[in-house]
Amino acid sequence: MSIKRKACIVGAYEHPTRKAPxxxxxxxxxxxxxxxxxxxxxxxxxxDGYFCAGDAPGLGAFSMVEYMGLKVRHVDTTETGxxxxxxxxxHAAQAIAMGKCNVALITLAGRPRSxxxxxxxxxxxxxxxxxxxxxxxxxxxxxNQYAMAAMRHMYEYGTTSEQLAWIKVAASHxxxxxxQAMLRDVVTVEQVISSPLISDPLHRLDCCVxxxxxxxxxxxxxxxxxSLKRPLIxxxxxxxxxxxxxxxHIDLTYTGAxxxxxxxxxxxxxxxxxxxxxxxxxxxxxxxxxQLEDLGFCPKGxxxxxxxxxxxISGVGKLPFNTDGxxxxxxxxxxxxxxxxxxxxxxxxxxxAHPKVQVPNCQLALAQGTGGSIASRHGSATxxxxxx
Amino acid sequence: MSTPYQTREMTxxxxxxxxxxxxxxxxxxxxxxxxCTDCGRVHFYPRALCPFCFxxxxxxxxxxxxxxxxxxxxxxGGVPVPYAIAYVTLDEGVRxxxxxxxxxxxxxxxxxxxxxxxxxxxxGTMVPCFTPD
Numbered sequence: 474m475s476i477k478r479k480a481c482i483v484g485a486y487e488h489p490t491r492k493a494p495x496x497x498x499x500x501x502x503x504x505x506x507x508x509x510x511x512x513x514x515x516x517x518x519x520x521d522g523y524f525c526a527g528d529a530p531g532l533g534a535f536s537m538v539e540y541m542g543l544k545v546r547h548v549d550t551t552e553t554g555x556x557x558x559x560x561x562x563x564h565a566a567q568a569i570a571m572g573k574c575n576v577a578l579i580t581l582a583g584r585p586r587s588x589x590x591x592x593x594x595x596x597x598x599x600x601x602x603x604x605x606x607x608x609x610x611x612x613x614x615x616x617n618q619y620a621m622a623a624m625r626h627m628y629e630y631g632t633t634s635e636q637l638a639w640i641k642v643a644a645s646h647x648x649x650x651x652x653q654a655m656l657r658d659v660v661t662v663e664q665v666i667s668s669p670l671i672s673d674p675l676h677r678l679d680c681c682v683x684x685x686x687x688x689x690x691x692x693x694x695x696x697x698x699x700s701l702k703r704p705l706i707x708x709x710x711x712x713x714x715x716x717x718x719x720x721x722h723i724d725l726t727y728t729g730a731x732x733x734x735x736x737x738x739x740x741x742x743x744x745x746x747x748x749x750x751x752x753x754x755x756x757x758x759x760x761x762x763x764q765l766e767d768l769g770f771c772p773k774g775x776x777x778x779x780x781x782x783x784x785x786i787s788g789v790g791k792l793p794f795n796t797d798g799x800x801x802x803x804x805x806x807x808x809x810x811x812x813x814x815x816x817x818x819x820x821x822x823x824x825x826a827h828p829k830v831q832v833p834n835c836q837l838a839l840a841q842g843t844g845g846s847i848a849s850r851h852g853s854a855t856x857x858x859x860x861x
Numbered sequence: 862m863s864t865p866y867q868t869r870e871m872t873x874x875x876x877x878x879x880x881x882x883x884x885x886x887x888x889x890x891x892x893x894x895x896x897c898t899d900c901g902r903v904h905f906y907p908r909a910l911c912p913f914c915f916x917x918x919x920x921x922x923x924x925x926x927x928x929x930x931x932x933x934x935x936x937x938g939g940v941p942v943p944y945a946i947a948y949v950t951l952d953e954g955v956r957x958x959x960x961x962x963x964x965x966x967x968x969x970x971x972x973x974x975x976x977x978x979x980x981x982x983x984x985g986t987m988v989p990c991f992t993p994d
Contacts, residue, residue: 593939595872606874606884607906610988611960612936617946620934628932628971671938720912721905721955723948725932848932848948849958 475710475740480566481698481861482706483576484513484691485819487797487812491655491804493685494587498530499540501582501687506541509689514701515576520691522547522574524565526557528583528687528807537580547574553713553852554844555754555809557581558690560854562815563711565692575694582687583807590683590808592616593671596846604718608849616680616757618848620672623759625725627674629774632762634674636777638665640758641678641801643785648798650827655682656802679758681800681810688812690819698861704823705861709837710741717850728760728843729853730767737855738769743837745769748857750821750832751792752814752840755799761785764841765792768855787830796821796830811842815856822860836860864935864966867942871960873984879909882921887987892924892977894953905955925952926977927994935966949975949991963992 486508493501502525510517523545529537534548549564551557558581565577592615602609626632642662648654660678668678698705712733717723738744745768755761762776770792771779784790797803797817800810818838820826838858845851876884886893895907899916910917933947945961947969961969962980975991982988 591939593936601877603877603908604906606876606880608958610871610874610982611946611958611990612869612872612940612944613946613958614936614940617934617936620936621932621946621948624934624971625932669938672934672936674934677938718905718956721903721957723956725948 474570476563476566476570477709477740478695478707479570480692480708481695482562482690482708482819482858483693483698483701483703484509484515485816486512487688487804487816488582488686488806489653490686491653491684492586493584498582498584499537501584502529502537502580503541505580505582505687505689506578509578509691513691513703515691517541517543519576520578521545522565522568522577524549524561524577524579526550526581527552528581528809545574553854555756555811556842556844556852556854557809558811558815559840559842559856560713562690562692562708562856563713566708569692569694575697577692578689579692580687580689581807581809581812583809584685585808586683586685592680604849613846613849615846616675617672618846619757619759620675621848622725622763623674626759626762629726630777632777634666635662636781637679637758637762638662639780640755640761640785641665643780643783644755644795644799644801646786647796647830648802650829651798651803654798654803655684656798675757675759681756681805682802683808684804684806686804686806688806688816690812690815706819706822707859707861708856709743709859710737710739710857712736712855714853715850716853725848727773728763728767728847729851730764730841730843730855733853733855734768737857741857743857747837748792748839749835750796750818750838751794752818753794754810754814754842755795755801756810760843760847764843768841787832793830793832796826809844811844811854814840814842818858822858862967864943866962866964866966869942869944871980871982871988873982873986874988880907883907884986887979887989890979892926892989893921894924894955895919896922903953903955905957927952928975930961930969930971930973930975931956932971933961933969945969947991960990961992962990
């Protein structure tokens with residue numbers, strides 16, 4: 474069974490906060506839910522399915538359903554790090570197609586900025602890690618994992634720091650129009666490569682922001698979506714794929730997007746050339762470059778050239794990306810960028826992005842997420858959405 | 862530019878049941894790998910079941926301790942001392958995460974030959990690292 478046009482995104486909300494020391498994580502989840510309900514024109518009594526990931530506090534879905542006072546008949550707590558929420562949209566569409574629920578709420582929230590999180594800390598992946606004794610002594614912090622991928626890409630394909638910098642430059646061109654973005658100044662390639670080296674070859678400006686906040690989306694049965702007063706956004710196709718170290722044979726030059734992208738394009742029945750707007754997970758500049766290649770927007774190894782031609786800048790290039798400023802400039806709530814990727818894709822398809830970055834007559838968009846660590850084990854998720 | 866290797870406080874490994882021989886050998890200056898006696902393949906990190914054929918007939922085998930740098934990164938910002946994280950491809954064919962030590966971190970190159978040396982974690986557990994050969 475395919476999920477093609479079996480469900481629609483009817484509500485989307487990005488929390489405006491970027492620093493929330495006085496709010497609990499549960500409160501932020503609930504505020505995001507409330508915002509998405511208002512956007513959809515639904516009430517919380519309409520929700521009969523709830524989805525969340527590892528950022529939800531306590532017992533996850535059970536704790537959040539209790540906090541928000543929901544009564545649901547379907548829950549899903551699929552946890553694939555920052556890509557979870559794209560998978561949740563696909564799983565919600567499956568659940569709706571199977572008759573398990575009619576209106577599914579997906580929330581994300583967290584406070585890494587208030588809690589002092591940084592990309593140079595070893596992340597806490599929990600106890601009993603099978604890989605832990607063989608990796609954690611070496612201090613695999615977030616940034617040096619992505620940096621090793623960048624280093625290998627440079628070695629194999631001649632990719633340069635200047636080319637990677639173009640990804641931040643493009644994001645900053647978009648962020649200048651987003652009053653809520655953390656970094657609104659337009660930056661140049663020179664500014665990116667002269668910012669401090671944090672982990673070779675990645676500079677401070679190759680990194681995403683650390684922000685508090687969150688977001689929520691609501692997925693509903695098409696009949697319900699048509700009864701609401703919002704533009705119809707159909708789920709066309711989706712793919713999900715883990716990639717790992719393969720028993721000691723990791724290849725750092727590609728991501729799981731090679732598989733999740735292929736699955737999503739096949740289900741949607743479209744090709745990379747059909748996509749008018751793409752939200753691409755941007756924990757670091759290299760993350761974007763790898764996924765662009767893996768999704769087929771350019772051949773493997775040519776991502777550097779593709780981005781340096783300005784292709785990611787709305788109104789200039791072939792593939793406008795992250796028109797809210799993305800994780801690189803706008804927001805990366807809970808250190809998980811998947812939710813905001815969906816939300817900006819929905820804004821573009823509705824024609825509700827900022828006029829300076831809105832893709833004219835945007836009918837087809839892609840949202841791409843990765844979660845976990847690109848240099849060991851990560852989950853990739855691809856979602857293709859259509860204006861109905 | 863020059864970034865000499867500095868001793869870094871290394872988080873002690875927390876071995877799971879079955880991992881002990883690896884760290885016992887490391888204390889004796891030996892790097893062990895797990896090899897499947899059914900399919901013959903070596904894997905990393907060591908497991909109780911072969912990730913290729915799912916056999917549980919595995920044995921520890923001594924590695925030559927030599928290999929080459931597959932990728933690396935010198936982490937400089939936001940950490941107490943700069944250090945080099947890497948993946949090294951051992952001559953046995955498997956890639957392992959490690960630190961590159963006892964050298965000028967700015968002279969490291971992908972493809973460079975390296976050999977195993979052992980560094981003490983903060984609890985004294987010896988951990989395999991690599992240095993230019």
